[in-house]
Amino acid sequence: MTSTAPPPALACHRLSRVYRSGIRRTAFTAVDAVSLEVPAGSAFALVGPNGAGKTTLMLMAIGLMRPTDGTATIDGRDARTSEARRGIGFVPEKFQLPRQLTGREFLRLHAALAGVDGARVTTRIDEVAVQVDLADRMDEKVGGFSKGMQQRIAIAQALLAEPRLLVLDEPTSALDPLQRRALRDTLRRVHADGCTIVLNSHNLAEVEDICDHVAILEDGRIVSSGALRDMVERTTRVRVRVRGWTDALAATLGERVTLDALHHSDGDTTFTASVPDDDAVAWIAHTVVGAGAWLFELSPSGEGLEDLFVRTIAGSGATGSAAPAPAPADAPEARP
Numbered sequence: 001m002t003s004t005a006p007p008p009a010l011a012c013h014r015l016s017r018v019y020r021s022g023i024r025r026t027a028f029t030a031v032d033a034v035s036l037e038v039p040a041g042s043a044f045a046l047v048g049p050n051g052a053g054k055t056t057l058m059l060m061a062i063g064l065m066r067p068t069d070g071t072a073t074i075d076g077r078d079a080r081t082s083e084a085r086r087g088i089g090f091v092p093e094k095f096q097l098p099r100q101l102t103g104r105e106f107l108r109l110h111a112a113l114a115g116v117d118g119a120r121v122t123t124r125i126d127e128v129a130v131q132v133d134l135a136d137r138m139d140e141k142v143g144g145f146s147k148g149m150q151q152r153i154a155i156a157q158a159l160l161a162e163p164r165l166l167v168l169d170e171p172t173s174a175l176d177p178l179q180r181r182a183l184r185d186t187l188r189r190v191h192a193d194g195c196t197i198v199l200n201s202h203n204l205a206e207v208e209d210i211c212d213h214v215a216i217l218e219d220g221r222i223v224s225s226g227a228l229r230d231m232v233e234r235t236t237r238v239r240v241r242v243r244g245w246t247d248a249l250a251a252t253l254g255e256r257v258t259l260d261a262l263h264h265s266d267g268d269t270t271f272t273a274s275v276p277d278d279d280a281v282a283w284i285a286h287t288v289v290g291a292g293a294w295l296f297e298l299s300p301s302g303e304g305l306e307d308l309f310v311r312t313i314a315g316s317g318a319t320g321s322a323a324p325a326p327a328p329a330d331a332p333e334a335r336p
Helices: 054-061 103-113 118-131 147-159 177-192 204-210 247-254 278-290 305-316
Strands: 010-021 026-038 043-047 069-074 088-091 165-169 196-200 213-218 221-227 237-243 258-265 268-274 294-300
Touching: 010 054, 026 054, 026 069, 026 213, 026 221, 043 054, 043 204, 054 069, 054 165, 054 196, 088 147, 103 118, 103 147, 118 147, 118 177, 147 165, 147 177, 177 196, 177 204, 196 204, 204 305, 213 305, 221 305, 237 278, 247 258, 247 278, 278 294
Parallel strands: 043 196, 043 213, 088 165, 165 196
Antiparallel strands: 010 026, 010 069, 213 221, 237 268, 237 294, 258 268
């Protein structure tokens, strides 16, 4: 008996959005025939320079903006249908919260809007409050919440109806480092609970920390996409810092590994080494210590997402200065 693979949590097929403005109806293509799939259960990031089309693509993909051309599906259903959109939770970059309501009242309102079973409303509010680490603040006015707490309660409202897909547009914008860390912890818990996450972010360190899949947009097109671990070059290199360097030690190390970027400073010697396997890394440590030198550092030296991003955008010949799209007339500001 063969099992059928689940449909992608989110899929786009040649989605395009063209704006026309002015007397001459000059065309501007914000998104150009984009096709991609978000695997169910993944944490997927859309990254790209300002004006690349990330938010426009996201809004079309979840049925909140009409595409000029192309289609989008959520769990295999047409994204424009209410049936498909019941399976998602969405937090826009810019939102307004009713300052006069307590956290509990705010979530009760959105539970009603989302159609949560009345018998489960109280339980669900308690559950999502724990998920976003606000259980002890639910009876306080939302207007007194910090920016980080407002982001978390916005995520809580998006989780009330137990969506299979959580979509967030720049969730850490305007947050301080402590608030960003708290929000990352929240998203990790949500993802660990089985929810697929789609994240639009300029913060590449945040993306690398949370996401396992990524798509890079430039000028409205996907220029690279896939599993992050496959896209990032995992070069077999290590960075080494020792004290007590000698020509004899250099010769011994050079018999098995290639030494690069050799630098001497204040009695210490640093270098990077290309190694054929993990055994060679252990051998470097054994050789340095066996020669009577001090080993202060032996760390991996591979490519990260920022390196991948710069390499990809540079390779596409883009400058990252695409003009922003005009404000769409058919996509009113979204509010949690």
